[in-house]
Amino acid sequence: MTLVAAERPTPLRLVDQFQLGLDAPICLTWELTYACNLACVHCLSSSGRRDPNELSTAECKRLIDEFERMQIFYVNIGGGEPTIRSDFWELVDYATAHHVGVKFSTNGSRITPEVAQRLASSDYVDVQISLDGATPEVNDAVRGAGSFDTAVRAMERMAAAGFVGFKLSVVITRQNVSQLDAFQALADRYRAQLRLTRLRPSGRGADVWDELHPTAEQQRTLYEWLLAHGEQVLTGDSFFHLAGYGESLPGLNLCGAGRVVCLVDPVGDVYACPFAIHDEFLAGNVRSPGGFDRVWKSSALFCDLRRPETGGACASCGSYDACRGGCMAAKFFTGLPLDGPDPECVLGHGEPRLAAVGDTIPPRPSPDHSRRPRGPAAPVAVALLPRRPNRAGDEHPLAAAGAAHHPH
Amino acid sequence: MPPTVPTGTTDFDPSLPWALHPQVSLRPESFGALAYHFGTRRLSFLKSPTLLAVVSSLATQPTGRDACTAAGVAADELPTYERALATLAESGMICERSAS
Numbered sequence: 235m236t237l238v239a240a241e242r243p244t245p246l247r248l249v250d251q252f253q254l255g256l257d258a259p260i261c262l263t264w265e266l267t268y269a270c271n272l273a274c275v276h277c278l279s280s281s282g283r284r285d286p287n288e289l290s291t292a293e294c295k296r297l298i299d300e301f302e303r304m305q306i307f308y309v310n311i312g313g314g315e316p317t318i319r320s321d322f323w324e325l326v327d328y329a330t331a332h333h334v335g336v337k338f339s340t341n342g343s344r345i346t347p348e349v350a351q352r353l354a355s356s357d358y359v360d361v362q363i364s365l366d367g368a369t370p371e372v373n374d375a376v377r378g379a380g381s382f383d384t385a386v387r388a389m390e391r392m393a394a395a396g397f398v399g400f401k402l403s404v405v406i407t408r409q410n411v412s413q414l415d416a417f418q419a420l421a422d423r424y425r426a427q428l429r430l431t432r433l434r435p436s437g438r439g440a441d442v443w444d445e446l447h448p449t450a451e452q453q454r455t456l457y458e459w460l461l462a463h464g465e466q467v468l469t470g471d472s473f474f475h476l477a478g479y480g481e482s483l484p485g486l487n488l489c490g491a492g493r494v495v496c497l498v499d500p501v502g503d504v505y506a507c508p509f510a511i512h513d514e515f516l517a518g519n520v521r522s523p524g525g526f527d528r529v530w531k532s533s534a535l536f537c538d539l540r541r542p543e544t545g546g547a548c549a550s551c552g553s554y555d556a557c558r559g560g561c562m563a564a565k566f567f568t569g570l571p572l573d574g575p576d577p578e579c580v581l582g583h584g585e586p587r588l589a590a591v592g593d594t595i596p597p598r599p600s601p602d603h604s605r606r607p608r609g610p611a612a613p614v615a616v617a618l619l620p621r622r623p624n625r626a627g628d629e630h631p632l633a634a635a636g637a638a639h640h641p642h
Numbered sequence: 643m644p645p646t647v648p649t650g651t652t653d654f655d656p657s658l659p660w661a662l663h664p665q666v667s668l669r670p671e672s673f674g675a676l677a678y679h680f681g682t683r684r685l686s687f688l689k690s691p692t693l694l695a696v697v698s699s700l701a702t703q704p705t706g707r708d709a710c711t712a713a714g715v716a717a718d719e720l721p722t723y724e725r726a727l728a729t730l731a732e733s734g735m736i737c738e739r740s741a742s
Binding site for chain 2: 248251256257258260305307308333335337357358360
């Protein structure tokens, strides 16, 4: 994005202005279904099975009408695997006809040559193909057997149809951070743009975060790689916690949750961000009187998030202005207080606090639409088990079959 | 098909007629406006209400400079606003139109 300055500066810096919220989100993530043909170990939305209460086609269209009235330029559609919905293309067409652009995330399984052709001929639809390893070994361990080939086949079809600049979307993990150049080469090969996002301990990601999140040293590597690649690589502003190293990465560098972004889930629940599917961050439902507009403008949660922050335990840190304390969801799901450092604080302030959390059980993500039970199954068992047992004797989470899909 | 390269012209000449690119939408905000280009998928922030007024009136003013003046930009502020318009032209948000 571009900042176009003009003389008389606004009384507030733009970042402070955004902190206070806007009349409508700049960017909105809309998960259309919890159904997914994959079962990625780190799925943010714990997707798998469709929820019987998902918004109907008519309700989705009413919501699109609202987005149009609020002048939300585009929505990031995800899931689950959104293309599984039988009305997916109908909704895409409806949105673009109503001046709401669509960028959708997919694992590529339904990108046939015909679909690729159709996408290539549309001005208002963009596509993100998810891939979490530049090799089948690394990718399939997270996203499931065969998912690398599926994604690459989809990219081949997009390129063959002449769709230039679709997105290759990668969640950075301990296992793939050494493949940054290989991801870039893959993107270049199919004339795609690389998009890297941060692994969050959200959804099923909470179960595997310990094993998958990058080490401190890897974060540094990633930071330097991102600085070197500038605006050529998209990040969805997800690495603003790395600004604590010194230089800001391109983008807004703030947590936009409930201020400039939010999530609408398949049953119409509105959460502060795609990484915070938990009652604690639930602002309301689009089916309630006043619809999405009222939730966005006047829910107690969003009004609270828009109040100026003090920085809490981070206030005295010289880097607070750069990293703004990091990611709310990452803190919440690792059991850290929201007004303290990010668990991956680049200055190392998160680690002692994580150690202090110890065996206390952090909040469990909710709801869960996984196709098979995961981790400790019953609530009672959850209470009895430390959340992160030594997994030496367990089935390694990365050995689990399947993959799902991250929306953002 | 989404072009990744901005479709705008190269240099901004304030003595020519300009207009918002037909694929760009403006959303007024308290700080100015958000501008979104559906073709390039780029988002820009217009950081003052005056700049929004300038951009909104481009299509109805004979030249870029006239649009600035009509929006109340003082002579000593013109270079700043022309630079802002040049940035918008560079990213394809505004484009030259044929004189009417």
